[in-house]
Amino acid sequence: MLDDTDRRILRLYQADPSISSADLAERAGVSSGACWRRLEKMRSTGVINGVQAVIDWRALGYEVEVSLRVVLDKTIPNAFETFSAAARDVPEVLEIQSFLGRVDLRLSLIARDMAHYQKLYRERILTLPHIVDIEALMHVARIQGQGTLPI
Known part of the structure; x- marks a missing residue:
């Protein structure tokens, strides 16, 4: 279901959910549009369920x-x-x-x-x-x- 690029995007996103989409795309080695489409697909399929604030x-x-x-x-x-x-x-x-x-x-x-x-x-x-x-x-x-x- 996920390819190596999706996994790379998820690893980076998981490490820093506040990362800008442009920085995420650059670090993942894909275009901003491709990165956005992959994130949206992972959201729509339930792989990514949201981003939350962790409060101490x-x-x-x-x-x-x-x-x-x-x-x-x-x-x-x-x-x-x-x-x-x-x-x-x-x-x-x-x-x-x-x-x-x-x-x-x-x-x-x-x-x-x-x-x-x-x-x-x-x-x-x-x-x-x-x-x-x-x-x-x-x-x-x-x-x-x-x-x-x-x-």
């Missing part, structure tokens, strides 16, 4: 990151959908992942400090519907973050 939440005063492993009551119809919809309403929940296995979902959330986390946990998390079991894992360090894809 610590710079905004959030110091605590917690992963919550959640087991839901699977005997309740639509438990996943109901829980996920309610969890999306908690602004501090950054990510919701679903799994196959003993753990059904993982929530990644942030808090300003431990007091804020305890308040969130008691008032917002424990009140989410259909929880059977929940385990909190406090993040200590990020050893490898969102890296680049090996294109």
